[in-house]
Amino acid sequence: MWKLKRDYGMLVVLIGLCVLFSALTLNDQMPEGDQAAQQVAKNLDAKVDKNAVILAVGAANKPSASFAGKANDLLQEKGFKQSRLVVGTPRDLRQALDQVRQNGDIVSAIATTGDVPEWRLIEILPEKYPEFASCVLETPKPYKWPDFLKRSNLLAIVDRIVVIAVIAIGMTMVIITAGIDLSVGSLIALSAVISTSLMKLWGGLEASGWIVLLGFLAGTLACGGVGAAGGFIVARFKVPPFITTLAIMMIGRGLAFMITGGFSIYQVPSSLTWLGQGRSMGIPNTVILLILLYAAAHIFMTYTRLGRHIYAVGGNEEASRLSGISVSGVIVFVYIVSSLAAGLGGCIQASQLNSGTPNMGIMYELYVIAAVVVGGTSLSGGSGRILGTLIGAFIISVIQNGMNLLGIESYTQQVVLGAVIVGGVLLDKARTGKKQTTRKAEKEVQR
Amino acid sequence: MKVKRTSIRRAMGCLLFGIVLGTWAQGQTKGKIGMTCMDLTNPFFKLIANVMEKEAAKYDYELLALDANNDPAKQNNQLSDFVAQGCAAIFLNPADSRAAGEGVKKAHAAGIPVFTFDVQVTDKEAAPLVESHIGSDNFQGGRLAGESMLKVTGGKGKIAILSYPEVTSCILRVDGFKKVLQQTPTELKIVSELSGRGNRNDGYNTTTDMLQAHSDIVGIFAINDPSALGAHSAVVKAGKQDQITVIGFDASPAGKQAVFEKKLYDSPQQFPRKMAKGTVDAFIRYMEGEDVAKKIFIPCEHYYYENAVKDPSREKEQW
Numbered sequence: 001m002w003k004l005k006r007d008y009g010m011l012v013v014l015i016g017l018c019v020l021f022s023a024l025t026l027n028d029q030m031p032e033g034d035q036a037a038q039q040v041a042k043n044l045d046a047k048v049d050k051n052a053v054i055l056a057v058g059a060a061n062k063p064s065a066s067f068a069g070k071a072n073d074l075l076q077e078k079g080f081k082q083s084r085l086v087v088g089t090p091r092d093l094r095q096a097l098d099q100v101r102q103n104g105d106i107v108s109a110i111a112t113t114g115d116v117p118e119w120r121l122i123e124i125l126p127e128k129y130p131e132f133a134s135c136v137l138e139t140p141k142p143y144k145w146p147d148f149l150k151r152s153n154l155l156a157i158v159d160r161i162v163v164i165a166v167i168a169i170g171m172t173m174v175i176i177t178a179g180i181d182l183s184v185g186s187l188i189a190l191s192a193v194i195s196t197s198l199m200k201l202w203g204g205l206e207a208s209g210w211i212v213l214l215g216f217l218a219g220t221l222a223c224g225g226v227g228a229a230g231g232f233i234v235a236r237f238k239v240p241p242f243i244t245t246l247a248i249m250m251i252g253r254g255l256a257f258m259i260t261g262g263f264s265i266y267q268v269p270s271s272l273t274w275l276g277q278g279r280s281m282g283i284p285n286t287v288i289l290l291i292l293l294y295a296a297a298h299i300f301m302t303y304t305r306l307g308r309h310i311y312a313v314g315g316n317e318e319a320s321r322l323s324g325i326s327v328s329g330v331i332v333f334v335y336i337v338s339s340l341a342a343g344l345g346g347c348i349q350a351s352q353l354n355s356g357t358p359n360m361g362i363m364y365e366l367y368v369i370a371a372v373v374v375g376g377t378s379l380s381g382g383s384g385r386i387l388g389t390l391i392g393a394f395i396i397s398v399i400q401n402g403m404n405l406l407g408i409e410s411y412t413q414q415v416v417l418g419a420v421i422v423g424g425v426l427l428d429k430a431r432t433g434k435k436q437t438t439r440k441a442e443k444e445v446q447r
Numbered sequence: 448m449k450v451k452r453t454s455i456r457r458a459m460g461c462l463l464f465g466i467v468l469g470t471w472a473q474g475q476t477k478g479k480i481g482m483t484c485m486d487l488t489n490p491f492f493k494l495i496a497n498v499m500e501k502e503a504a505k506y507d508y509e510l511l512a513l514d515a516n517n518d519p520a521k522q523n524n525q526l527s528d529f530v531a532q533g534c535a536a537i538f539l540n541p542a543d544s545r546a547a548g549e550g551v552k553k554a555h556a557a558g559i560p561v562f563t564f565d566v567q568v569t570d571k572e573a574a575p576l577v578e579s580h581i582g583s584d585n586f587q588g589g590r591l592a593g594e595s596m597l598k599v600t601g602g603k604g605k606i607a608i609l610s611y612p613e614v615t616s617c618i619l620r621v622d623g624f625k626k627v628l629q630q631t632p633t634e635l636k637i638v639s640e641l642s643g644r645g646n647r648n649d650g651y652n653t654t655t656d657m658l659q660a661h662s663d664i665v666g667i668f669a670i671n672d673p674s675a676l677g678a679h680s681a682v683v684k685a686g687k688q689d690q691i692t693v694i695g696f697d698a699s700p701a702g703k704q705a706v707f708e709k710k711l712y713d714s715p716q717q718f719p720r721k722m723a724k725g726t727v728d729a730f731i732r733y734m735e736g737e738d739v740a741k742k743i744f745i746p747c748e749h750y751y752y753e754n755a756v757k758d759p760s761r762e763k764e765q766w
Contacts, residue, residue: 025532061558089560094736115558118478118535120506120734128735152557153531160524262613266545266570277549349520353546354570357519404528407479410487410514 010376010391013424017395021402022146029145030113032063034070036140040111041074044138052108053100054083057093057116064114071111090121097129109136147405155284159352161397162276162286163188163345164364165390168371169297170338172389175372177314177334178381179241183230184342184368186252187223188361191346193256195219196265196356199272207269216275219350220343226252227339231332241335249365256358264357268350276351286348290390298386310334314381371396374424395424477507480730481529483522484540485566487514491699491719492540494766495564498723499538506731508535519546526550530557536730537561539577541568544615548573560733564726566616578733581725581743585616588715588747589623592694595713595749596624596666599692602633604665607657609643609650609674617645617670620696624668638664643674650677658685666692672702672714679710698750700764707755715747716754719766 030036044054054075058068065087075083082105086096100107107129116122117139126133147153167184174181195215202211230248234241278285301307312320313330321327345364350356375392377384399420403413480503484492496512503510511534515522522542529537530553537554539561541547548570554561555576563580596606608624611617621640628635639657643650650669657664658681667682669675675695682691695702698716705711722745729739755761 059558061556064558090734090736091738092736097736115478115533115535119736120731121736124735147532150531153528156524156527156531159527163520264543264545273549352549353519353523353543354549355519355543355546357543357546359517360520362518400524401528401531404511404513404525405532407509407511410512 009427010374010388010395010424013427014391014395014398017398017402018148021148021398021405024402025147025405026144027147028142029150030115030117030142031140032067032113034067036113037067037070037074039140040071040113040138041078044075044080044109044111044136045078047136047138048080048109050079050081052080052082053105054080054109054111055093055096055100055107056083056085057110057112058085058087059114059116060088061114064116067113068111075111090119093119093121097125097132101129101131107132107135109138111138113140148402153401153405155287157394157397157401158284158287158290159276160401161393162290163349163352163361164367164371164396165290165393166293166348167338167341167345167364167368168375168389168393169293169386170334170341171368171372172297172375172377172384172386173301173310173334174241174338175314175369175377175379176310176381176384177331178317178379179234179331179334180245180369180379181227181230181335181338181342182242182245182365183226183248183252184338184345185361185364185366186249186256187226187339187342188346188349188364189256189358190226190252190259191219191223191343192350192356192360193219193259193265193346193358194222195347196268196272196350197259199269200265200267203269204267205269207271209269209271209274212269212271212274216344216347219347220340223343223346224336224340227335227337227342228332230339231335234335235328235331253358256360260356260358262358264355266355268355272351273354274351276348276353289348294386294390301386306330306333311382314383316382367396370421374421395420476509478535479509479511479532480536480538481511481513481525481532481534482538482540483513483515483525483529485515485517485522485542487512491697491717491766492565495540495719495723498720499727502724502727503730506727510538515542517542519543522547523550526554530554530559533557534559535734538726538730539563539568540565544569546570551576560730562726562729562733564722566614569615577741579729579739579741579743581722581729582616582745583717583722584744584746585619586623586626587744588696588717589620589625590627591623591715591747591749592620592668592696592713593624593627595694595715595751596668596692597627597631597633597635599694599712600635600666602631602635604634605636605638605661605663606666606668607639607641607654607661607664608637609653609667609669609678610640611642611645611670611674613642614645620670621668635666643669643677645671645674647673647677647680650674651681652677654678654681655684658682658687662687664691666694668694670696672697672699672705672711675711675714676701676705679705698766700761700766703750703755703758703761704764706750706752707761709752712751714750716750717747717766718745721745 056068056072058065072083072085086093198215198218199207230244233239233244309325309330313327371393372389374395375388500510513525519542547568551561551573560578563577565582567580568574610621638661641653643653667678669678672695675693679693682688692712695711695714698714702714706714733739
């Protein structure tokens with residue numbers, strides 16, 4: 001337990017952020033289930049005459065509409081023959097009100113939930129329809145719950161980070177070998193553009209799921225090829241990774257623009273959205289993908305020989321060579337993984353946006369590196385954890401999402417995000433400081 | 448060490464408590480409107496955001512204005528956040544006319560009305576889901592530029608266009624411009640149409656190249672003021688300012704000043720304030736249950752030297 005706490009100190013920061021944003025976004029929520037409908041019907045039963053006209057109003061979304069449907073059914077059951085169902089926009093409600101007025105009736109009550117009570121039409125009802133001034137607005141009792149912890153928001157947090165989190169797996173490995181990969185942002189665009197162009201070429205809007213899969217494969221593998229070339233240059237010619245991947249970054253972005261001629265590609269089959277927006281067994285595919293990839297990467301880095309070699313190369317290249325590890329092989333391998341991950345990230349982004357655009361993924365390399373570093377991986381190599389990176393990615397996502405929920409201005413957001421990254425890393429350093437200093441001392445002695 | 452940790456915790460606890468108290472004390476508005484635009488560092492959009500905020504506040508709505516940094520993925524995330532927190536409406540200026548469709552579909556499924564401004568969503572499935580679009584009539588504005596070009600050249604000679612084919616509104620401007628030339632019997636001939644990418648630097652470079660190929664052109668129409676000003680710099684560098692008339696678009700603060708200094712002959716004016724107010728009005732009408740037109744176009748107007756001289760907003764460097 002103590003070890004877990006030390007290893008994943010950033011988890012504390014993540015949980016702290018979640019608690020903070022939950023507290024800050026605590027809000028009145030209107031219940032929308034069947035129970036809420038029963039409550040509303042019961043209250044109206046006690047208040048309103050059986051012959052009165054009642055409108056059960058729901059907004060144009062599933063929970064709200066089903067609430068209104070249920071409320072209307074219950075009211076009919078209780079003997080309110082004049083109860084009517086209205087589902088849609090304020091315009092639909094206005095039309096329903098107009099119709100009641102035309103029939104010479106009076107609306108005695110409106111049963112509703114969610115955002116409907118906030119509609120301006122309801123607010124100005126007494127002025128616009130003076131004859132309905134006595135209309136009762138019946139809503140279920142609101143409860144307090146944070147916007148942040150709503151199911152739809154938690155899924156949005158995963159959705160926004162999935163591309164960065166996937167790429168961060170490869171980046172973690174690269175950084176553990178004391179390298180860096182600046183090309184991943186451009187490779188997102190390259191992969192997205194290659195895969196969507198192929199889909200367009202091989203059938204466009206009517207292409208089958210297999211074509212989509214082939215397109216994804218081609219985009220990802222093309223990036224893998226680029227990564228292999230980059231890794232080879234780093235390993236064989238000892239060109240600093242910063243320079244090599246900087247060059248690839250430019251080449252990749254340029255290629256993406258060349259392939260599309262600067263336009264976005266949108267003539268793609270609808271099955272493209274399956275990966276980034278679809279669900280399997282009720283769980284979003286992005287969530288499943290993240291869990292699978294991180295589980296595999298964690299096992300790989302912790303329990304396989306090659307995984308341990310990556311740490312060894314980052315810790316001390318010379319010692320690794322002397323102990324018989326193929327250092328070049330390891331280095332080429334991590335750059336291939338990083339590029340494949342970037343390629344996959346590009347496919348996910350293309351799927352989320354249902355198109356391929358050459359200006360996708362600009363600046364993403366920096367977010368990915370931030371996620372890795374916040375996750376506790378040292379830029380000087382030799383140490384770091386895959387699951388720490390996942391936590392780091394989520395910290396960034398939670399901050400971005402939380403600030404959007406709080407309505408913090410875009411300019412301020414960048415400042416806050418930067419400050420939290422620095423603060424998070426400093427906090428982590430303070431926690432594990434002792435360990436790190438001794439290590440450093442050991443290194444000094446070794447030299 | 449132990450003491451230190453508890454004190455950190457205490458400090459964090461106090462901070463959290465303070466922030467919570469602070470937010471609760473803020474008081475409630477009727478709801479939030481989520482707004483995201485392609486580039487909030489552009490004064491055009493900053494002004495729109497400010498006017499929208501003021502107009503929305505009149506009806507007790509709070510505006511959350513976010514910057515998409517021209518990144519369609521980022522904008523898509525922002526739209527998801529707006530949906531998650533149950534915004535009353537979304538005002539959208541797509542960073543990418545197609546990709547923004549995914550966010551529009553999500554908002555529509557959650558029953559949140561989407562209003563686009565300035566740039567339309569062109570995704571086939573998503574476009575009908577947008578409640579209303581409020582924007583400048585770019586085609587008509589392009590026609591105005593064409594009329595000015597005919598007037599200033601006397602309908603004779605070779606002209607060039609600095610386009611920006613990535614952006615729908617800019618395509619429409621060029622279309623409107625060409626339409627006028629088609630409809631009028633004229634000897635004007637478009638000899639070159641290249642992308643100035645809507646900015647000063649590319650406008651300058653592209654025009655320099657154009658002048659190499661066609662040294663005898665008499666007029667240039669650029670789809671916005673920055674690229675028009677770039678074109679003008681290139682014309683001056685080539686020493687052809689007496690031969691070539693440059694026409695811009697937008698009547699941005701810099702464009703107004705340039706018209707005043709007679710660097711540009713005309714810059715058909717857009718009205719960001721009207722656009723912002725129109726968007727909020729459309730939303731309020733929607734919430735009142737009124738019918739809202741699917742597309743509301745604000746006509747552009749000529750902006751000549753005569754307009755610039757008596758325009759107080761020019762000196763204040765405003766739109």
